[in-house]
Amino acid sequence: MRSGNEGEVAAMAPKGMRVARTGVRANVRVTPGPCAHWSDQDADFIREILDLVGDKWSVLIIGTLAGGPTRYSDLAEAIPGISQRMLTLTLKQLQRDGLLIRTAYPEVPPRVEYSLTGLGNSLLSTVLELAAWSADHHAEIRRNQQTFDAGS
Template sequence: MTGLTRTNSCPPPMDDGGAVREVLDRISDKWSLLVVGALREGPLRFGALEKTITGISQRMLTLTLKHLVEDGLISRTAYAEVPPRVEYELTDLGKTLMPLVIALAEWALEHRDEINANRRR
């Protein structure tokens, strides 16, 4: 096989040490993009996020927020008040996701009928 050139159009394998997969795993889970989208207008408290994101459990919201804070996509600010108040907000890094989140949501809305029809077949 020496001397032959590649004839297929497959890209070469990605050798990034798993970095792309790690990031995509985090932001493509069931809830992360919904949390990011919910925070697009500004900071929200836990209860407001829970009401905004239909179907998410307290435990899953807690875990999702924790992971997004760890990744630097959102910030958590605790205020020394009685009762305690905690707000979550997109960081500058998290804000860079918004055009992608919006584009993905628009794509999903535009193609949902076709996708649902395919599922029924």
């Protein structure tokens, strides 16, 4: 359920961009674990960033850009299953957050490349480790899912 304040934020956000949810912890009596030492404002922002960098398309785009500047069409080809709309929206969000830059070259035909910023590069090793962990544990997770589903 959104508060009135969030509705105002949503109205101002660019179309298709994620909107920050604020005051998420307001109804929680005790905040356990690592979140306990963060203020509500910090916790809201941390959740917003984790939502962005935990998004499958963001992870795949950041990982793909590890090889250096990449054209839009090459990104679309390198990331199976991503629609043009999701690629465009995710690139804009990553650009908005300062994780990548878009460079348009004044050529005919026009050429646009995307590359990681220093901030994006600082996230790269974590993204690549997450992808490697996923690959390393894929079979085990599938077995666990099948066992769970068979018992349901």
